[in-house]
Amino acid sequence: MLQNKINAGDIRLSAMNLLALREHSAKELKEKLVRKYGQNEHVETAIAGLIEEGLQSDERFAEAFIRMRQRQGKGSVLIKMELRERGVPSSLLDILINEQDDIWPKLAKEVRHKRFHQLPADGREKARQMRFLHSRGFASCHIQAAFTDVLDGE
Numbered sequence: 292m293l294q295n296k297i298n299a300g301d302i303r304l305s306a307m308n309l310l311a312l313r314e315h316s317a318k319e320l321k322e323k324l325v326r327k328y329g330q331n332e333h334v335e336t337a338i339a340g341l342i343e344e345g346l347q348s349d350e351r352f353a354e355a356f357i358r359m360r361q362r363q364g365k366g367s368v369l370i371k372m373e374l375r376e377r378g379v380p381s382s383l384l385d386i387l388i389n390e391q392d393d394i395w396p397k398l399a400k401e402v403r404h405k406r407f408h409q410l411p412a413d414g415r416e417k418a419r420q421m422r423f424l425h426s427r428g429f430a431s432c433h434i435q436a437a438f439t440d441v442l443d444g445e
Contacts, residue, residue, distance in 0.1 A: 299333040306337050307346065314352040317342065318378025353379045353387050364402040367395050369428020396436035399429045403437045410438065 302324055309315055309323055317338055324334045341347040353374055360370045367388050374384055403420055411417035417438065424434045 297328050297331055297333065299336060302328055302331065302333045303337040303340065306341055310341070310346060314355045315347065316349050316352045316374075316377045316379055317347060319352075320347060349379050350383060350387070352377075353383060357387060357391070361394070361398060364398070364405070364427060366399065366424070366427050366429030366433060367391075368430050372428070395429065395433045399424055399433040399437035402427060402429075 305327060306320055306324060309320060315323070320338055320341075321334060324337070325331075328334060338347065356374060356377075357370055360373070371384050371388055375381065403424055406423060407420055411420055420438075421434050424437060425431075429437075
């Protein structure tokens with residue numbers, strides 16, 4: 292698009308179309324709009340207006356993102372890092388991740404059980420399972436919890 296034909300309404304409509312597909316962080320939204328329209332003063336204005344109207348929310352985006360990544364079997368450390376990269380403030384991340392402190396150990400157990408089906412027979416196997424959970428982004432305390440209590444039916 293030519294720079295002189297771009298107006299605030301076009302940018303706002305593009306932003307709303309992106310948000311209709313899925314939640315976006317303000318940073319993601321800005322990056323996509325800048326890619327499409329270049330550095331335009333209307334981009335910041337459009338995003339600020341959407342935030343003010345409640346159409347864009349980093350908190351809502353983070354909550355949806357956390358749920359999605361939990362369904363994929365990812366841990367709190369990885370999720371926190373990914374959200375930080377997407378521009379979600381650390382203070383908000385701490386609240387949202389810590390709200391679910393009881394979920395992370397249980398999720399680590401489920402992920403370990405789904406992958407390995409049984410507790411490790413020796414130290415070498417335990418180390419392998421621990422490395423797997425670590426690669427999935429679980430914190431050390433959650434990894435330890437995956438080996439302490441036995442899942443139902445295990």
